[in-house]
Amino acid sequence: MKSDREITNGVGVTPAIDVSGLVKAYGNKTVVNGLTFQVQAGAVTGFLGPNGAGKSTTMRMMLGLDRPTDGRVLISGRAYQDLDEPLRHVGALLDAGASHPGRTARDHLLCMARANRIPASRVDEVLDQVGMTATAKRRIGGFSLGMRQRLGIAAALLGDPQVLILDEPVNGLDPEGIRWLRQFLKDLAAEGRAVLISSHLMTEMALLADRLIVIGKGSLLADVSMAEFAAEHGRNRVRVRSTEPERLRAALERKELRVESAADGSLEVYGADVADVGGIAAHEGTSVLELSQVEDSLEDAFMRMTADSVEYVARPLGKVA
Ligand code: ADP
Numbered sequence: 001m002k003s004d005r006e007i008t009n010g011v012g013v014t015p016a017i018d019v020s021g022l023v024k025a026y027g028n029k030t031v032v033n034g035l036t037f038q039v040q041a042g043a044v045t046g047f048l049g050p051n052g053a054g055k056s057t058t059m060r061m062m063l064g065l066d067r068p069t070d071g072r073v074l075i076s077g078r079a080y081q082d083l084d085e086p087l088r089h090v091g092a093l094l095d096a097g098a099s100h101p102g103r104t105a106r107d108h109l110l111c112m113a114r115a116n117r118i119p120a121s122r123v124d125e126v127l128d129q130v131g132m133t134a135t136a137k138r139r140i141g142g143f144s145l146g147m148r149q150r151l152g153i154a155a156a157l158l159g160d161p162q163v164l165i166l167d168e169p170v171n172g173l174d175p176e177g178i179r180w181l182r183q184f185l186k187d188l189a190a191e192g193r194a195v196l197i198s199s200h201l202m203t204e205m206a207l208l209a210d211r212l213i214v215i216g217k218g219s220l221l222a223d224v225s226m227a228e229f230a231a232e233h234g235r236n237r238v239r240v241r242s243t244e245p246e247r248l249r250a251a252l253e254r255k256e257l258r259v260e261s262a263a264d265g266s267l268e269v270y271g272a273d274v275a276d277v278g279g280i281a282a283h284e285g286t287s288v289l290e291l292s293q294v295e296d297s298l299e300d301a302f303m304r305m306t307a308d309s310v311e312y313v314a315r316p317l318g319k320v321a
Contacts, residue, residue: 014077016041016163016194017062021071024057024218031057033218034071039196039211041162044189046209046226047198050306054218055198056094059167063092075163087116090163091156093149101141105132105151108140109158118158126154131180145172153181164188166197170204182208202302206230216306233301238277241266241290251284252277266290 017039024032032054039045049055060066062073064080075083075090083089100108109123127136130150135143140151149172156164169185170178185208189195199205205212205226212229214222222229239262242248249267252259258270269277274293281288 013040015039015074016076017165017196018074018077019058019062019071020073022058022061022068022073023070024054024061024066025069030069031218032061032068035215035218035220036071037213037220037223039163039194039213041194042189042192043210044185044195044197044208045211045213046205047196047213047215048202048205048302049198049200049215049221051200053200053215053306055200055215056167057218058215059092059094059165059196059198062165063090063094065094085116085159087112087118087159087161089159089161090165091159091161092164093152093156093166093169095167102139104137104139105143105147105154106136108151109154112155112158116159122158122160126157129157129184130154146174146177149173150177153184162192163194164196166195168198168200170197170199170201178204202299206298214302214305221305229301230298233298233305237294238269238272238274239266239290239292239294240269240277240281240288242281242286242288244286248281248284248286251280251286255280268294 015038019035019037019039022032022035023030035054035058047055047058057066061068062075062080064086072079080086080090103111106123106127109126110120112118113120113123124133124136127133130153132147132150132154135147140148143151149169153166153169156166164185166185169181173181185195185197189210197208209226211225212222213220224232240248241264245261245265245267249259249261252267252269252272255272255276257272257276260268260270262268274291278288278291281291
């Protein structure tokens with residue numbers, strides 16, 4: 001198709017979404033605090049952060065619905081306001097509750113199509129794509145949240161855009177709907193589109209996203225591939241409690257192991273197993289009160305990372321359960 005769908009590791013390719021120095025303040029409260037990141041075509045990018053982190057506000061600024069206090073967002077190299085026929089460039093799902101309750105699903109999409117000079121034939125195509133052909137003539141007011149989400153996704157697809165921005169699209173979907181959406185979004189990315197989806201659930205992102213943008217309190221905490229995040233944070237560690245933690249720590253660090261102090265005074269050792277740590281302690285002659293393997297899930301890593309974004313680097317690992 002178009003050349004701008006090509007992925008060449010970002011070199012020489014205009015990013016699908018280019019966020020630069022983005023700031024949003026409401027009164028004296030800064031809710032988006034200097035975000036800079038890019039979203040590339042051909043991938044699902046997870047936009048992850050706890051509730052209130054600033055994801056929706058950032059997405060609203062991407063779509064020209066909120067004015068940045070500072071910085072800018074470009075979609076395919078242009079500000080949203082400068083896109084002609086924006087629905088053909090970028091489709092969005094922001095607030096699934098926003099549709100007119102008295103209208104049928106089909107009428108809602110027809111209105112949107114008409115207002116955006118999109119052929120009416122697209123309406124039936126997108127209804128089919130999201131599995132809503134049978135419910136197209138029902139009024140939106142009687143829809144479950146899951147059906148509203150599907151309708152919102154249909155609306156986002158109406159202009160056959162290269163960029164999709166979906167705010168918590170998994171919300172309200174039943175397990176079958178979630179499985180459907182995962183595959184559907186992966187397929188859209190495989191066609192060369194940029195898919196940005198926000199979520200507060202790491203578990204969901206782990207199953208879906210190729211890349212992760214993590215924010216906390218409006219600031220960027222991570223911009224990595226899912227594989228990098230898993231390799232960095234999904235590692236197991238060993239917890240060891242000793243009568244002489246500082247001496248044991250020094251001995252472990254001499255073996256080039258990364259050691260962090262937990263809140264309860266125990267040490268957490270990365271890159272070693274229980275036998276390694278036990279062996280080093282025995283060699284050092286320090287008595288060991290507890291020695292155990294700790295399974296670390298990606299969800300734990302995300303929770304730690306966002307628990308207090310300001311103190312993230314200094315926070316002892318054991319502090320947050
Ligand atoms: P998220 O989508 O990550 O849950 P939001 O972008 O919705 O986060 O909100 C980020 C912060 O901005 C929250 O503290 C929220 O209360 C605040 N906020 C959002 N919109 C407004 C507004 N119009 N006026 C004042 N504060 C707002």
